Amino acid sequence: MKLPLSWLKDYLDITGLSPEDIARKLTFGGLEVEEIKYAGWTMPAYGKDDRREFKTEGIAWDRERIVVAEIREVKPHPNADRLTLCDLFDGTQEQVVLTGAPNIFHLKGTGKLPKPIKVAYAKEGATIYDGHADGLVLTTLKRAKIRGVESYSMVCSEKELGISEEHEGIILLDEDAPVGTPLADYMGDAVLEVKINPNMARCASVLGIARELAALLGRELRDKSTHVYTYTGTQGDFATLEITDPTLNPRFVLGLIRDVEIKQSPYWVQRRLKMVGARPINNIVDATNYAMFELGEPLHAFDYDVLVGRVTNSTHKPKILTRAAKDGEKLTTLDGVERTLTPMNVLVCDEKGALSLAGVMGGAESEVTDKTKNILLEGAAWNFINVRRTARQHNLQSEASFRFSRGVHPAMADKGVSLGLKLISEWSGGTVAPGLVDSYPLPPKDPTVEVTPRDVKRVLGIDLTAQQIIALLERVEFKCEIQEPILDTRKPILDIRYSNNESSNIESSNIASPNIESSNIASPNIESSNIASPNIESSNIASSNPESRISVTTPPYRLDIGEGVVGLADILEEIARLYGIENIPATNIADALPPQIGNPIHEWEERLRDLLISLGFIEIVSYRMTSVEKESRLARFDDHVVIANPITPERNVLRRSLLASVLEAAEKNARAESLSLFEIGAVFLPHKNELPDEPRKLAIVMTGRRAATAWDVKDSPVLDFFDMKGRIELLLAGLQLADVSYAPADSAAHLHPGKAAEIKVGDKMIGQFGELHPLVKERYELGASPVLAAEFDLAALTSAQSGFSLAPVPEFPPVYEDIAVIVDESVAAARVESLIRQTGGRSVTDARLFDVYRDEKIGAGKKSLAYALTYQSPEKTLTDAEAAAIRNKIVKRLEQEVKAKLRS
Amino acid sequence: MNQLNDIETSALQALESVTDEDALQAWKTAHIGRSSPLMQVFAGLGKLSKEEKPAVGQAANRVKLALESAFEARAQIIKDAALAKSLEEEQLDVTLPGRPAPRGRLHPSTVQLRRMLDILAEMGFQVYTSREVETDEFNFQFLNFPLHHPAREMQDSFYVETEGRGDNPILLRTHTSPGQIRAMRDAVAAAPDPANPPPIRIALPGMCYRYEQITARSEIQFNQVEGLAVGTNITFADLKGTLTDFARRMFGQGARVRFRADHFPFTEPSAEMDVECFVCGGKGCSVCKRSGWLEILGCGMVHPNVLMSGGYDPKRYTGFAFGMGPERQAMLRYRIEDIRYFWGNDVRFLEQF
Structure with a gap:
């Protein structure tokens, strides 16, 4: 998920924090930031070999040299038909700027513009990307003569400012853009690429990350009305709904807006969508996407009149129903591909048939077009398994399927539709029909889990009081109730504030273990002055009771908290994350060593x-x-x-x-x-x-x-x-x-x-x-x-049996002798050696074959085997005569057994 | 008597011109040998009168001793000269290459596996090995990857052709974690009271498989080493302490580590441990992609569902687990740029370790 910090600011005050600070906080809290891309904001001045905590790309906009300006007249260029000269006001003085931008070319020679055009203006000396180069090549604006006219500045395209690859025309800012303001202040940005793990599906939106970051920083979310679009509860009468299987489709919400004017979205909307990686289409599609990126609830817009045209019932209102597809059923999705479906796929249909592939992609027929007047807006909740498998089956990975396949809480459906309707009405001038059509047959159980300070100690190894646990969990909007009466008012006593001190993220002895007993409860960076003192806590019996049971209820936007022992683990993870995994001390295992079995x-x-x-x-x-x-x-x-x-x-x-x-x-x-x-x-x-x-x-x-x-x-x-x-x-x-x-x-x-x-x-x-x-x-x-x-x-x-037996080191000197015997080829050397050893018994301590010889003199089919024998007795020094006696015995045995002949 | 003086003088004179071993031996034969004039003097002593005999005898003995000692002195001179000559002549070109003896090499993965397992063994983690082809239950379901769970997308698998196994197909293990279940079940089975199984502290090494394109950065098979500690008194703080110690042994006593929250289905809470880049000391270099930190292992507290799959009651037992890749660490350590070298079996690569 790409998170533009300008958008995040709608929800959270990030004053005093750099993009790196925010990225670090998110990364340690389980939302790993993979890259920071600058598009305007001041970047850290990295040297080529400097350490970069995060992969960093992009461009900063010089606040002096890149500003909002207005074009007041577009005049012809004296020597070039394709170019124009613009009279421009940069907030302090008039400028003449040369441009070939096609999107203002039609204004050439029309005289003074009735409404000046707001543009991004780069002055001489500004550094921007070269719009004509392949890839991103920085260039600094210098004075030059182009076709006889002096040029020293530029009105910029998105590519030149690092907003997108777009270089067809210049940026046309919204009418209310304040002339003379540094562009960086008006719309500068830094975008964090945030990895969303499966347990963080709720964070696949600006609000989702803002809420998490607020909790990690110990700051409050902005009181922005957008995230509390409350559904009035009135039931709309513009359509009817039928959900055939609530396990596939727990909730379905429809809203209607009439008389919309389809056009481009305001520039700031287009820019934000580009920053999150979406392509602006028109004000309707953009509104559905914008709402999805803001809240995490994917929306789908139907052309209401197309649906009305398909109505066969007597009410003349569309009847929407959802069901599993029939095996072999076909639907043409809005990418123009006809898809053959299986019962794994879920469909949104009307009486005449399938309209869209639920949670994955809309159908072509009911798609919003330039002629659309009335919009029916869908927000729903789907079984994530079906969406996931459908997206894989049809290879349709989209922003919507990404979210639905990880689970979107059904409670978001009406919020999403309400926001979508609001945005469409703001951007297209339409009129929202009263009420929503809402079918909610299967609300999820938002689990309630019990946790005690003892659990926290047992699993995390840290001592927290009930109050401290509650303070942490309330930051992420869990409803907490303590089961025993307590004396204290539930005052937040923890404040894990953000600090610039980078070492707070590093495991080292001086910060690793915040001293729970002292006033610095959770964070080494605590500002104690405005924090309730734990001395109050120490006088509180219930809070220091490790058995205090806290019942914790999951807020209605997340699906990742389980029940029972699993729910407890989920809650302990939340506590660890919010306490700061980096703040948990490092200890040695005190538990018993297991039996030593080895391998x-x-x-x-x-x-x-x-x-x-x-x-x-x-x-x-x-x-x-x-x-x-x-x-x-x-x-x-x-x-x-x-x-x-x-x-x-x-x-x-x-x-x-x-x-x-x-x-x-x-x-x-x-x-x-x-x-x-x-x-x-x-x-x-x-x-x-x-x-x-x-x-x-x-x-x-x-x-x-x-x-x-x-x-x-x-x-x-x-x-x-x-x-x-x-x-x-x-x-x-x-x-x-x-x-x-x-x-x-x-x-x-x-x-x-x-x-x-x-x-x-x-x-x-x-x-x-x-x-x-x-x-x-x-x-x-x-x-x-x-x-x-x-x-x-x-x-x-x-x-196989190991047969080690130690041979004593001999005390008495050996007698060495070589013997050679002639045997048939068919006699194996191993046989001869074993006969030698058998016959010699203990007295022959070595019999080493040192030569195998074949020769005419020996005879065909024969070979000579020569052995170096070592005679040795453990009891005495052998005499030559004794050795000879052994030798004779051996030779005799070889003669008998393998018809060997001693070679002289 | 004069004769004896002549013998001595001429012999000593002759010795003056002797410069090699052969001449020396010839001189010896000629002057103190059996048929030498001196010896004839000794032989003739018997014929002398009683009066003459002692004087001549004494004189002859004196001459004999003198010649013998002159011989020894000359012999020493010749020997010294010969040695000096040979020392001077026997000069090797010491820069010529030595004669190679065959030297075997362990595969770099084995080297790295051993380093890890040796350190873990000293920390009390015994090696537990288990099968490479597994059932879906052992590889996923028992490890809290429910059927169709999105987390499974993180570990695309190779499946074995089978029929009629429904939701429990056979696959090549994607991690050594199935061994966690097998080890816990072994311990429960061997325990006198299955409700009170013993603590566990094991290291699980072995080959794992994931469905990936083979590129410089990704492979279809790779080794993994996991650690598992289960007991009635094991905490996340112990996990941090254990892994911090491990990192000091593995990467040097000065190694700094950091933990950040992450997600794995089989642990909760989960974390990623980074170690400060041991190449640049955290200043930023190409190995750590300028970040100063290297991602080394994933870890966390064993998920209650995993403990239950293993037969351990999560209300009484806790545990931690961690996993890391020997090939990845070997790549960092030896600056191996391409993971395909590991199973490429090119001796020009293998001989360097």
Whole structure:
């Protein structure tokens, strides 16, 4: 919502406050100001790099050099047909001003004007926007000759003054504009862009924000009759009403004004509408919009005669009825679009059919035109859900649907219509018909909530007396009644006044906790002299009673207060906001600490990450949303969790495979010399119409060179199966898993059948790894090197038994010996090693394979495995003979079990 | 005796010209080796008369000691010279690059998540993780977002294709807040007396999803860390104290914060916490868009409907909750201009952390 401060001033005295002060107050009170746009008012002089508390744009009008002036005669330019020379009076002297403005061109050469034209006049040296430039470019007026005539000043367009983009003609001010007055004083402005949160729907109007700001400032709203347009209660007789479903349409009000003259609105109205972002149309539409921006109640104007022309009943009066649309029903809205409706849409109809899409947009047929004489004005209340869904369904976001879809209190309907009629009569000269036609079948309950000082203490942590609570809530017009008798007259004792002291908004020790016990009750900025002293309160028993029950009744313009415990929370929020969230102290939690449960799975995953990092892997995080096509490069899955409203077809399912994500990342980085990537995260296994399973996985991909090319490293070998296995061994050792075994993987279709292993801890498979199958690899744009891929199931990995047992550090020296045995190719190295260890028992403390050798001399189909053995006894120093005895036992066992031959 | 003097003189003379190890060894063989003239003198001692023997023997020993000590001295000189030479020759270009060892990196989101969770853990908030695909009830309804409520527009969602679920469709969670309900229900279920569940103090990290166009400023997935404290004695003032402390740990002991009223459906009262820009110290810079303040987190007192959804009686229990974005904080901290870097998985980005 754009809030012109000139308009706000109709409701609130803002003397002494800058736009920044107001913006700050609103922002801290829950109405965040997103931008301040100046159009005339004095701006803070920001340097290019200065801090700006708020995003600031716009232009200030020099009070000396930009003034209201009057054109007294429009004369031809001697050398240019399109230009005119205007005799102008700026309040002190006569000037001649050159202009090409088309909207006064018709007055050229008509002699002295019977009524001078009031204009915005910029003198030499004034800084304004360049009207001819694209965008907003500042320019300073200098003397120049244009077609032989000296020019030094200008009559301004809206663009030149930063009011709008309009540069077709100059501004024609209202007749009563005071000549010679600085323009900034006459119509200067600063507009705040205020974000309206759903709980602040009541503030989507000038009055709404004014009321809130008044409360936050502790000032009174101006006693302006406009916000109390009281409905006289007489029932008009120009139409009849029928509401078929009050839950869709709790209230409907009609007013009539006859004999209007459709024309442009006064300039000040047009300017205000432009400042709030509306386009002036004519005095009727402008009046409905103006009333909406002022009060928050959207209005709709019908051409009354069109409706009368459609009447089929005998009374000759239109009968308006509201109902849900029929499925497939059609209505042409006033933007000319024929809309097909659903029962979610609510219609305003007459006997012949639909007239408008309730709360969203009027229909074309009954629209106000230049020929309209009599206006039927509608103000209503609608179910916000229907309006919201209708606006979305038909993509019709408007100022009206914005308000109705957040909820407008039905009590505003007659106020809105009354204001609309008043404005139309002022601006068009029409005559308001007596009374309103009002049907109000479903008035909302304006909830009454009970609150005690104890509640305030319990939730907000501040000590307020009943009187203090009441004083705060009465500022926003809650009706408060204390349930116990109290001695004190209910005098407002709080005055959270506005202060220029910016630090009041900052959490710091010296202001954070206003001392409730002392006279400065709520605000550090309090002016104690005219505030009732809390000493009076201390003598009052009821006020200091934390159990004092205050019943608080919601004022009839807001719909955001609930009942019961919810209503209490709503009221506590009001108290916190008005007390000032910045004024609530900062304390430490005194409550008991909960039982310490921790999160072992999370901690375990973090340990896994640390281990992987220590092994040189880079962590990646991928989009969970992917496509079946992308994943099917790695593997085909029967089904996926399918996104009903994907942002793009490329992200229309949730991933089934984490490895596919990591391979995609590898593909993106295919140019890197070497890649070692991993990701930890969920995959999603669908269950039809139910929540999916979300098992967590670890996927690893390695490819490229083993060592980075450098000044002394050329053509390093590429990473292969055993590079990955080495990392996995270290990883599992880091996790202190015991009884880890590797076996050829036969279930991993995506891996090379000869270079794939499954990893078991005990009997439990925890993952697979290996080289990517050549056919799978072909589907990715990856380099020539083999691609190693691993995937682990984290649930299996976490639940695998950790097998840490400490080995004593040996005291006696070891005996080292190398042996090489020749075995058939089919004998797995792991088998040989386990035979060595079994046979050697405790005495063989290490058996490290250091060479695998194949050669003709050894024989085809054979290989030589060379082991470095360490013999060591925990009890004594082994002799060579003892070592040899163990060795012989081992060799004999290998001969028996795997037909090994000792290689000499 | 003269012979011994000659042996000594010529040996010492020869040693003068010895300058390297090989020559030194040759000299040793020639002059104090087994077949050297000196040793032959020792060998010939037996043939001498009793009278001559002691004198010659003594003289020979003296010569032997003299030559040996001359040998040691020469050897030391040669060794020193060789060392000096090698030290002089073995000069590296120390400006050549070192040999790289592979270094792993955590994703910047993980780094930031850990910072947050570590600090919260020290403040007593234990990590609670929960599912990423949720029902409408858990993601919205239990959190006081009624059906069709305008507040839902703030969080456009990705829905999962299902049939016949009516008003409880399945969607990707838009925040980690469903975990608040799950954690409270877990605690109620585990409590000996469900009417008196234990206090709760948890941090909820995890990936969330919103239907947004992917741009430099908005993403379809993002991490969130929420905090939740529930108990019988927890106030808005405690919320301010806790978050002020958190900000000091997160952004430095001098970090100043401010709270302003805001609105979230699941908390009431609600507030936004800003921290003074840690880049410019509040003077105004491009990171804080010249405002001097950074929007860091949203917070508030847990809404009574949320407490009730979790099984906690709002008449007896109160609580506060807060939520913040690790990616946003990482962007501020590392001046990352484009949020798309986070899931872009470009190692040239990731390697910098």
